[in-house]
Amino acid sequence: MQPNQVTQADTQADTQAVVAVVAAWLTDATDVTVLTGAGISTESGIPDFRGPQGLWTRDPAAQRLSSLPDYVAEPQLRRRAWQSRRQHPAWSAEPNAGHQALVTLERSGRLRGLLTQNIDGLHQRAGSAPTTVIELHGTIWEVECLGCGDRQPMTTALARVDDGEDDPACLRCGGILKSATVSFGQPLDPDVIRAAERAARECDLFLAVGTSLTVFPAAALPRVAVGNGALLVIVNAEPTSYDGIANAVLREPIGGVLPRLVAGLR
Ligand code: NAD
DSSP: OOOOOOOOEEEEEHHHHHHHHHHHHHHHHSSEEEEGGGGEEEEEEGOSSSSSTTTHHHOOOGGGGGBBBHHEEEHHHHHHHHHHHTTTTTOOOOOOHHHHHHHHHTTTTTTEEEEOOOOOOOHHHHHOTTTEETTTTTTEEEEEEEETEEEEHHHHHHHHHHHTOOOOTTTTTOOOOEEEEEBBBBOOOOHHHHHHHHHHOOOOOEEEOOOOSTTTTTGGHHHHHHHTTTTEEEEEEOTTTTTOOOOOEEEEEEEHHHHHHHTTOO
C-alpha cells in the first residue's frame, strides 16, 4: 500500500490491514503530531459532545453552558454551570489505554506535539510530558476571572460552592469566574494556536484521534499538515469531513486500536 492511498476500514479484515500499514508509517516517521478530541476520553467515563451518547446529542440545550455571551448575561446559567462542574466526571476519571498509547509514542522519540481539544488533563495524568501537551481549549482544573484574568485552582472554587456560594466571584476584583476553558465566543490564546499550527506544519504524520473535526481553529490543523506534505491518519468511530483527504481511516474504538498502532515502536 502506498502512502498516498486513502483506506477505509469498514470490515475486520480491512482493519487489520490498515493497522499494519499505519503501524509501519509510524515506525518510519520522525515527527508525529497528534490531535485528540473528546472521543479519546469517553472510555475513561467522560462523555463527548457530538458522539451517539454525547452530552449535546442527548440534551441540545446543554450547549448554552459553553456559550460565553450566555454565561456572562445569565446568573441562572452560571449557577447551573457550577453545579455541573461539581459533578464533572473528570475529577474521578483515570487515563485509558488510548492515552497510554500516546505516552508510548512519545517515549519512542517520534512525538512532535500532542495537541488536545480536551480540558480534562488526562494526557498529563497518563504520563505525557506537560511540555509536549498543547491544551487548545484550556483546562477544567483551573478557574479564570473574566475581569482581571486571575487564575486559581478549580478545587478552591468548588470548595466555595460546597460551602454555599452558588456563583463564586473573583476574590481579587469581584469579577465573574469561569473554568479556564475556551467557550464558544471566546478566542483561543494566540500563542497556543501558533504553537499548534507549527507542530502541524512540521510533522511528517498527523494523527487525529477521537474528534469530529468540527470545532475551528483546531479542525483546520489536519489540512495544515497535509498541505505541508504530511500523511493524515484519522481514528474516529464516526465519519469526519476530512476522511476524503486522509491516507488512512480507522473507525474503531480508540482504546483498542491505538495500542496496536504503537505496539511495535522502539
Ligand atoms: P466531539 O464530541 O465533537 O466528537 C467526538 C468524536 O469522537 C465523535 O465523532 C465520536 O464518534 C468519537 N468517539 C467517541 N468515543 C470514541 C471511541 N471510544 N473510539 C472512537 N471514536 C470515539 O469532540 P471534539 O471534536 O473534541 O469537540 C468537542 C469539544 O468539546 C472540544 O472542544 C472539547 O474541548 C470539548 N470536550 C472535551 C471533553 C474532554 O475534555 N474529555 C469532553 C467533552 C467535550
